Amino acid sequence: MSQHEQQPLDFDVVVVGAGPVGENVADRAHKAGLTVAIVEKHLVGGECSFYACSPSKALLRPIHATRASQRVQGSEGARLDPQGVLARRDAWINRLDDSGQVGWLDHVGITLLRGEGVLTGPRALEVDGRPVTARHAVVLATGTTPTVPPVPGLREAKPWTNREATTSRRIPDRLAVLGGGVVACELAQVYAALGSTVTVVEQAPGLLGRNEEFAGTAVKEALERDGVDVRVGTAAESVSRLGPTGEVTVHLEGGGTVVADELLVAVGRTPATKGLGVESVSGRLTDAGYVSVNARMEVEGVEGDRPWLYAVGDVNGIALLTHMGKYQARACGDLVGARAAGREPDADRTTPWADDLGAPQVVFTDPEVAAAGLTEAEAREHGLRIRVVDLPMDSAAGSGLQAEGYQGQARIVVDEDAGVLVGATFVGQDVAELVHAATVAIVGKVPLATLWHAVPSYPTMSEIWLRLLEEYGL
């Protein structure tokens, strides 16, 4: 920051929140020639870099690589080294030191304002009480915080959230996990692999409820093979901990208890809008507390002769995924840049319209779950006339070559009226990179009759595409 000390606290653009989403919107606006400040009260790089995607994948990848070796005849002796896994994770999160990211901001010329940003009026904020103004735009990118539900005794039991679970240097003997979504499944698998006795408690009847049901079923079975006790369809009624560091007991609805040394709460996220002052400028929040935005990420309800307040990433609640937030950030940064220059923005480029098609997502469990577009249920809710094609992944020879006894499942969802793909889900070892082809097909609205000519290479696992289209009847 040193080179900026002499500048007045007035910028073209002020971004609140320096996670990947905030960094991207700041970067695009700065590249458009604007002066940009980014406000961050904790770590530059945000939840994703330090407490979510990055450490989670850093922890999971050695597990995947070890198992991949163990599953192939001719490769032997691979084993997990738990301390090595933790050391790898430490390297990826740089021991919670954000100097690398701060150096990048300095390098490109974006001003970092450390502190808590609060909207105080049109184009006006305070950062830890210090007034800051934005000539053109303020962009909110504060993300979310872990939800701690109002279960009696839960907060007092000092549960882990994703933050503690992704950064712990200690492997608890027993870990209880509340929740059955991505964070719960990934971290349950990590700790089980590292040696913890893990119990998952999920209220819903299955895991990964936003995915196709077969994906959650496959991950549940895999967790159980890993020794995880998965209890679905039940919830915590109360929680108690014996003393400040003693064992935690989770009392389940309808009886039964889970006793553990640590308790991870991973039941959802809460938008980080508290104290942000959105309402003070007439900005609207959704019932769930997210900042309400239109298709161009403009905060709804804000008054003024021209748009100046935007919200991108998790805080707007559209898709709680780093890559979709970054996507919104690129569009928003370009929009802010164009508007500041008095140019008519390119509507296609500055509207993140692919949000509406269903975000791609990879769950890095073993098996991986890689999905894009709509699930069967979502497509039906959209009123589409669809056809679903299901196949085991080993219909493609490439899967069997990847691992002995390869287990997995693939589904495509076809919009029968439009003749295009609207959804795809792949479950299995090493399917993470298979899904981008689906994203391209869905977003590009490539007709199925044309997809038929997109030949997958033999013998890759991607040949499942051929099998799915054959099964569809092409």
Add this chain to the structure above:
Amino acid sequence: MSQHEQQPLDFDVVVVGAGPVGENVADRAHKAGLTVAIVEKHLVGGECSFYACSPSKALLRPIHATRASQRVQGSEGARLDPQGVLARRDAWINRLDDSGQVGWLDHVGITLLRGEGVLTGPRALEVDGRPVTARHAVVLATGTTPTVPPVPGLREAKPWTNREATTSRRIPDRLAVLGGGVVACELAQVYAALGSTVTVVEQAPGLLGRNEEFAGTAVKEALERDGVDVRVGTAAESVSRLGPTGEVTVHLEGGGTVVADELLVAVGRTPATKGLGVESVSGRLTDAGYVSVNARMEVEGVEGDRPWLYAVGDVNGIALLTHMGKYQARACGDLVGARAAGREPDADRTTPWADDLGAPQVVFTDPEVAAAGLTEAEAREHGLRIRVVDLPMDSAAGSGLQAEGYQGQARIVVDEDAGVLVGATFVGQDVAELVHAATVAIVGKVPLATLWHAVPSYPTMSEIWLRLLEEYGL
């Protein structure tokens, strides 16, 4: 075959060659309701299943999985078990027993005629001298055989071809490889990993000459790290072997020798048209000896009131790749079926037009080379006004998470006038499944401006797509 013994040797369709390509054309024609015979003189399943793609990938995968484990902190102890690798390969090629494939033919009701097929006239063949007629169509799918160039002493030295190299149960102490294409590179790496001292002799200035130059360079450096002595820009002048099983000496142009226990010749392929009788029905061959076909796989020059002779797969020389041959086979089988039924064939479905866009291909070396569409040089030869974008693979965080110190390179080739992708190449560990997204984009002619909205999931390696498009200027 037993259930067909009483049938006369007259079929709707006769397919010559029972590799994957022949199997596919037979299957599609049979599904169209036609009676189909398939002629095979060696193994049903063909070169790909027994002597090429399948055993090669079966041998390479344990190497990849072992190295992937070794390259990730937190995974340790993985090592290659050479006998396990060979046993895995043996299982994949079913010890050269094609009863599984024969059982499939029986099961679906395609008649197998064991023997050598020769065209004798319009819609007429002999199989080992026995007359066979086709009411509607004859489809040639005989593939290729390894080229043994006229180097003095080479043939007498009884060199290995891909057949011996993919099926050997013995690991020679020293292996010399003539050639620098896919087969040469993949098998050089296999034998080096299994313990052979390997020398590669390639006439061209680099390896993998049909790919982008940086791909060949990366594979050459990787082979050298594996201890392979790679000699490019030189050729064998003569070869001699000491006695029937003694050591082989390759004398190089300009001096120098390579001494080895076995010599693998992998310098190209020769179309398997000898004795096939194509000329006897006025069918044309190319200068290189391939069967000349038009866009619908009809053999050029053949007389008759309606088309009856087709050639698909390697034997037509369009793309020497199993998956492209199978693609041609599906189109051809559907075309034959429609014509036999007197229906006007769907021109789009029954023309394998994606052949013209550049076939996707994966080289399963470590690093893998996965490419689709045109190389930079090919695009320029096509007269396209292009722009090339290059990036190291570790521009995407997903690559660094995949392996410590991940090394790799990516390139896209953009047609600046059409605003679409025409080529993509990825080099690195585990890039095989990245290329299908490129194939979909190229074949679907998805505008770059739309590709921008196809968001790759964080933190997958596919995020290189985002980096490439950003670097392009989107």
